[in-house]
Amino acid sequence: MSIFELTIAGAAKALAAGSVSAVELVTAYNGAVAELNPRLNAYITVTPELALEQAKAADARIAAGDATPLTGIPLAIKDLFCTEGVRTTAASKILEPFIPQYESTVSGKLKAAGAVMLGKANLDEFAMGSSNATSGYGPVENPWKRAGSDARLVPGGSSGGSAAAVAARMALGATGTDTGGSIRQPAAFTGLAGIKPTYGRCSRYGIIAFASSLDQAGPMARNVEDCALLLNAMAGFDTKDSTSADRVVPDFAAAVERGVKGLRIGIPAEYRMDGTNPEIVALWEKGIEWLKDAGAEIVDISLPHTKYGLAVYYIVAPAEASSNLARYDGVRFGARVDGVDLIDMYERTRAAGFGAEVKRRIMIGTYVLSHGYYDAYYLKAQKVRNLILRDFTDVFAKVDAILTPTAPSAAFGLGEKMDDPVTMYLNDVFTVPASLAGVPAMSVPAGLSAEGLPLGLQVIGRHFDEETVFAVSAAIEKAAGFTPLPELRAK
């Protein structure tokens, strides 16, 4: 069996048994990155020497009997997490020269668990996008192809580099961040599992901010169990993040085995939108049958404000982004373009450093927060956001989890959906409501489209009840028995 067949759980067992060393494992993955990254562009920065050093330390730790399930496991870290001494760009030219002097809490926790960093994964610039096409370092190619076609497809976004890296076996797992669907949609597009935990579950300290009331880190991996192992290490209270939740972190890996017998699963009528791809609807119906067969009770529910989620999101997220991105002014860090005076320097620096999508969102955010428009746009959006939260709170009095599709389509072609920004935004229609409400949600691979591309189902849970989300997702994974792989991968 090839070393690339091992999952995180499988590799941890092999490392513990001594049948493979961390140095062997990481050397194989360094080789996969060197071979495939020039084609797929999943990493912005690769760190093979650092990875090898960490692998040696992991082997020593395993020998000393001090290993965790992640010791020696090679990961891709989204280039939105600050990594001490390793360039961190957020896929923006404005941060091209930026070398953090400190480590983000989440990447630091993975490091402390003994995980190995292979490099910094590509993303949409400042995590703003659904296709990875807005990266300042070139788009990422999805390793999956439509049957009989060689056309290049997008891996989704914003965590598209993380997704492509894991799908092509250039990493065993990856960190992502999710603001409106940026873990779940790319996971669905590449046949992976990925979870956005409850807002506050993972510390935001050291993650370059996009929309602070929505941003949340989470894992992406080949299966549900691997995601649980990663989240066990990533989650936890942190005084350095004022919205970090001071709660005990349960053993998510134990919850994977729970099963769904007796659970009530809600099916929201509003996610059955006009014009939704019939393949997606059919897969959803299958998911409902699988859960019923596994002993769950299916309940029809209503989330009446679902259709307003995207409109709320495209006011709230740009508003917060315009404020967060005010710090990139060419004074304290990042790139600078000189001007005739200070204001001219700011304006030239930001014009040269930000790409088109980031500029659009900063300008929308600036407008909706500006004098005379704040109440009509921002305040109104915050009130509708409260109604969306209420929808979920009401429903979770009656059901334990909700099942929906993850995305309205399978992966699309590079360069498609670029005609106007709103067409691209519609990708997030099923993922945004859970982000606005702050509830945990996971995408799990559930089948292939007629064209041979992976499709995902989304499981949404109560605040801080990731355990049920893992249990339901694992039941779907088991019933779906999703085994196809992209042809373009390390073997």
Added chain:
Amino acid sequence: MSLDAATVRRIAKLARIRVDDAEVETLQGELNAILGYVEQLGEVNVDGIEPLSGGAQMALRSRPDVLTDGGFAEKILANAPDRVGEFFAVPKVVE
């Protein structure tokens, strides 16, 4: 509500992003498409509904107002595009 070119220029000024005339026209179309899309919120009745500012299901914590960190000027200055001694350097502001 549709933005005219002068408003697009004013927003760019507020956002401290330099835009040229060709960009103004493109941005005007794109920003109006986004604002057109979010108009649908007008049909939602929000009477008596409090605004929700965040996803955290908790009250913000307070802490004693004391210094807990510091003493690493070199680290803070390590990424400065320009510096003079222990200071960030910028173009002259006061004549």
